Amino acid sequence: MADLFENAGLGEGVARPLADRLRPTTLAEVVGQDHLVGPDGALTRLLENRSLGSLILWGPPGTGKTTVARLLAHETDLHFEQISAIFSGVADLKKVFEQARARRLAGKATLLFVDEIHRFNRAQQDSFLPVMEDGTVTLIGATTENPSFELNAALLSRARVLVFQSLDAEAIGRLLTRAEEVEGKPLPLTGEAREALANMADGDGRASLTLAEEVWRAARPGEVFDIAGLASVVQRRAPIYDKSEDGHYNLISALHKSVRGSDPDAALYYLARMLDAGESPLFLARRIVRMASEDVGNADPQALVIANAAKDAYDFLGSPEGELALAQAVVYVATAPKSNAVYTAYKAARALAKQAGSLMPPKHILNAPTKLMKQEGYGNSYRYDHDEPDAFSGQDYFPESLGRQSFYHPVERGFERDIRKRMEYWARLRAERNRKP
Template sequence: MSDLFAADPSETDRARPLADQLRPKTLDEVIGQTHLLGEGGTLRRMLSSGRLGSLILWGPPGTGKTTVARLLADQIDFSFVQISAIFSGVAELKKVFEKARFERLSGHRTLLFVDEIHRFNRAQQDSFLPVMEDGTVTLIGATTENPSFELNAALLSRSQVLRFESLNLEDLAKLLDRAETLLGDKLPLTDEARSTLLTLADGDGRALLGLVEEVLASASPDEVLDANSLLTVVQRRAPIYDKAQDGHYNLISALHKTIRGSDPDAALYYFARMLDAGEDPLFLARRLIRMASEDIGLADPQALNLAVAARDAYQMLGSPEGELSLAQVVVYLALAPKSNAVYTAYKAAVSLAKSTGSPMPPMVILNAPTKLMKGEGYGGGYIYDHDTPDAFSGQEYFPEKLGRQKFYQPVERGFERDLKKRVDYFERLRAAKREAED
């Protein structure tokens, strides 16, 4: 292994990051994104047609968005201009557009690559529209955030969104092989440590090459690192997760749907991922309380009580002990019988309430605190249910304008099976009362 550490590259190469040294020279050298660059891929078809429109490249960091944009410019012989939305403002954009117009008059086309395009505000995004429409620039924007939420509809309508995927382990292994070929030797890692290194990269090719540089900088000559030693050397790379952005919403959606889908193992996995990434446990506790009402409801009335209790337990115990109470509820909710009958009934009731104005409730169920109101018929003829044989009067409680409505329809699962029997029982009593009155 000593050759790896004894290598004496030029000062220029030594100053260049490994990711820059390994940057692909052609599209064929790009690792991953076969759905775009492979045979029949979207970008291959565009290039074959000789026409390249404006694009939004959406995907995680380190998946090749900048590299692909640069290579596309080379492929179609466009001038390549790169700016970052983090460091650029309106003044710089105007200069870029003016230069592109001048280049166009000289017969040269410009491919403008905008990194982190979602960082531009709405007005700045709108400034691209005229130069896109008149062909002054072909825009390629790169973003790690969901374009649907972060980019103007007008900009999206003039661009094609291409999704870049995280590199899989096979892709990362190819990239590692390529790095070792450049370095002239294998990294001093056991097979297990090598697998760990690929996992730590978390689908990010640039991060993998950064980890390789950490190994080279920290490991001693002739030392072969096992998995534990590797973790000590490189410490640990934080998972890709922004609590205010797309990764946050993707994982909470996954947690909610796995609980709804009665898969406790998958639910625990996404719960653990969010905690590991630094999510606030109380945010998760609030979402579990919501799930208990939205997806389980009265099929298991204990679910809500346990979710609230788990939140209280976390607030009492703190971290890390309190997380176990939340994990307990994750499993309980996943295995509980499911019903959204109350959730559906509530939405239907809200919809009707908003669309029907303010019809008066039946006079029979209104209180009459004054003689005048009593004289107007308030409360007249009200039957006290407890005075009836079945403690059920069968009176009509909906406004006469609306007539009787049906919102709650319990399912044949869990405790709601018993509630359905009660609903049906009262329906029979109500029907019998109407028949007797007729």
């Protein structure tokens, strides 16, 4: 590793970052990925058979993807070549491929590690296919984004996807312990502050070591930081979250499902995380309105009113005051009785509407503004419901060729219980009034 930094132009007196000094030198030293590098891990088994194959390493930042790629090259005695999709173009790829071909003719195979591989466009991704197929390179791509959405199907069919997990508290703790051994001194933190530092890392091992370095730099002789002191020293680390990518979709999905599952505490947690990460409050407000319609519906019609009121309140108050209105709406919708009966009914009605096409409604319910339309029977025999007993005529409103359909089935929860009783009552009246003598 020292040679690597000297070649990069770093002098002897330049201190290497702690995260680099602690970079594992064997797969056994990689923490938090036992499902891959443990005794029965996927990579362990591949190396035992000496048949690595091309791989896509998918996981959050700081979970060891680059380190594992380097170690795999060492374990398989392959030449390690690294490029980044952010800084490389077609010309760079051609040069790398030509060098790999020449190396192969000389009897040395190449492991090509492509960082941020999802940044390559579709055509650039396709350029890897020939050199993967003929064995010129063993491709290992690293990505923080879901490969199913970001990588070509042809590329995915030629590579195995291995999922790297965010580091849990135990794995972060092992990293911090190793850092203390390397530094030869304990972290100047109380037990609670140490746990808080691990939480600040958000599952990112590299970030946890960077934070540890900041603590050591800031501590005066004999000083030990509590949680407040830690927060003052390291300020605040921005959460790992990209509003246009996986973090955004994962958290809004978690928020929606927590609301649907009637768990206001989990829903508040995800709401707070998204707001803390800089998500648009109005995006969240729109989604809460959707939840009120989709998952509560008429079981509690007030949920939609409150969700809309929260949106208006945020528009009026702004941040941070308006965030409380969003929290109120999330709690209300999460604790409301649930029904997706309207959602299900609307989907079924749409499907039938597309299938039925342009069937004409029955003429008796249509207006007849012209003489010709009256002659054609428009409006004939229409019964004005308000003039009927119980303000209900029971006549048919569907196109005649369709016959009566049933989409909406209220549940036995909340206000829909009352709606269900009304519909059952109307069904009995309809049957009675349409019964042929």
